[in-house]
Amino acid sequence: MKKNLKLFSFLIVMALIMLSFKKSPEMKGKCDGEEEYAIGLTKVVPFKLIKDYRIVLSSGSPSDPPSQFFMISLKSGLKYRLLPINNADNKTKMIMSIYQNEKKSVLLATSFNKTTGKHFPYVDFNCKTTGTFALFFEFEGAAKGCGVGMFAVEN
Amino acid sequence: MNSRSLLLPVASLILAMGITTSCSNSENNGLEDSLNSKKMNLKISKEELDLLIQSFPSPIETSLVIKNAGNPFNSSILIPTKNLERFVSNYDKALAMGAFGGDMGYINIYEKSFVAMDYLGAIRMLSKDLEIDQFFDFDQMISMAKNSSNADSLLQMSTESFNKMEAHFRNKGRNELSILMVLGTWLEGSYIISNLAKGNMTDEMKNRVAEQKESVEKLADLLKKAANDPYFSKLSNSMSALKTKYDVIKIEQIIREPEMQEINGELVFIDKSETKILASKEQIEAVIDATMGLRDELLK
Numbered sequence A: 001m002k003k004n005l006k007l008f009s010f011l012i013v014m015a016l017i018m019l020s021f022k023k024s025p026e027m028k029g030k031c032d033g034e035e036e037y038a039i040g041l042t043k044v045v046p047f048k049l050i051k052d053y054r055i056v057l058s059s060g061s062p063s064d065p066p067s068q069f070f071m072i073s074l075k076s077g078l079k080y081r082l083l084p085i086n087n088a089d090n091k092t093k094m095i096m097s098i099y100q101n102e103k104k105s106v107l108l109a110t111s112f113n114k115t116t117g118k119h120f121p122y123v124d125f126n127c128k129t130t131g132t133f134a135l136f137f138e139f140e141g142a143a144k145g146c147g148v149g150m151f152a153v154e155n
Numbered sequence B: 001m002n003s004r005s006l007l008l009p010v011a012s013l014i015l016a017m018g019i020t021t022s023c024s025n026s027e028n029n030g031l032e033d034s035l036n037s038k039k040m041n042l043k044i045s046k047e048e049l050d051l052l053i054q055s056f057p058s059p060i061e062t063s064l065v066i067k068n069a070g071n072p073f074n075s076s077i078l079i080p081t082k083n084l085e086r087f088v089s090n091y092d093k094a095l096a097m098g099a100f101g102g103d104m105g106y107i108n109i110y111e112k113s114f115v116a117m118d119y120l121g122a123i124r125m126l127s128k129d130l131e132i133d134q135f136f137d138f139d140q141m142i143s144m145a146k147n148s149s150n151a152d153s154l155l156q157m158s159t160e161s162f163n164k165m166e167a168h169f170r171n172k173g174r175n176e177l178s179i180l181m182v183l184g185t186w187l188e189g190s191y192i193i194s195n196l197a198k199g200n201m202t203d204e205m206k207n208r209v210a211e212q213k214e215s216v217e218k219l220a221d222l223l224k225k226a227a228n229d230p231y232f233s234k235l236s237n238s239m240s241a242l243k244t245k246y247d248v249i250k251i252e253q254i255i256r257e258p259e260m261q262e263i264n265g266e267l268v269f270i271d272k273s274e275t276k277i278l279a280s281k282e283q284i285e286a287v288i289d290a291t292m293g294l295r296d297e298l299l300k
Helices: A002-021 A025-029 A034-044 B003-035 B046-054 B059-068 B090-109 B113-129 B138-145 B148-171 B175-199 B203-210 B213-225 B230-247 B281-299
Strands: A048-057 A067-074 A079-086 A094-099 A107-110 A123-126 A131-139 A145-153 B250-254 B259-263 B266-270 B274-278
Touching (some): A048 A067, A048 B148, A067 B046, A107 B266, B059 B175, B113 B138, B148 B175, B175 B213, B230 B281
Parallel strands (some): A123 B266
Antiparallel strands (some): A048 A145
């Protein structure tokens, strides 16, 4: 009997340990980008989705805002669309921008007009030169946030 | 409650959880286990490789520039879907998988769903061999291909599946398979452009051939970094030979600040940059022949 109780306790402890490794829906939830991606798919039409980017950034200094970048290919003669989809809990909006390179030499397109402070739900870029460019993501005011960036092309 | 009576359900619960965990792990690790090939010692960091691989044009972009140049759809130039047994090793299969992905992009942009059926069949077989078929919902894709009004959905689903599959290879450290997929996709797209340019050498098509120079340079460099593997060494030599043909083509890129226009609340940036391409007809013909020769050698 005592032996069985020990075994029983051992099994319970093991079960609890294993359960603790499983993510709860809340943990898994809010920032995995699935909901934002689904919203983005409805908004990207009639453009064709090339790639989606799942972005999660922590807060930082406005003088050196946290950002994430990816290299993208652009082809002359094609019209591209940048479509930022924000998580509902974001304090500020996500900004998508295309620069000449990762050093941000020349800004080619952005979803945020710094002068007016206006965010656009999407931005189109009529490309005239083929090459590799840098697609940057950041949140206004260097705030933390998460979202999905959709990179699409007109058919 | 009798402690003995609780033992069985609790033990079953733990066993079930163990099986679930083990199944989930085996799903993640299945590729390494079943392909049973050693990971390649690539002389490039993961971050660099990720950035480089993402910088290649998608089959959608390549196919759009072909279509926008006025070229009609031509299924006869695509890779034949029969005799898949010619792709023997997993390296061959990853290369072919990328190329078939390129063909799917071409087929989808032209909305030729009836042709897509055969290609989905080929991709299904290769993906099973490479144990990456979990990224495709083939039943739904085939059902979409049967109805031409679903062309957009089929394109989106194909794009999504190929993006996930290629990222899966890199996340699992199978960089060599990821590189081969990217090479296959690029080579097939470049072959289609070359083939069409050969038959109709307009300025537009000539420039589209020349534009491949950047991808050729990146691929030649990438393959050189993997050349300690005999398979990649051979590919590296072939790509270096192609790069030599491209070296004589001069491309000058002038980047300028764009013009910003807000029209009806929508923001549009008009690119003011330009590209100057200096290449003779003979130089373009030389790279066309070399590209088509390489594709036929590796994929036909």
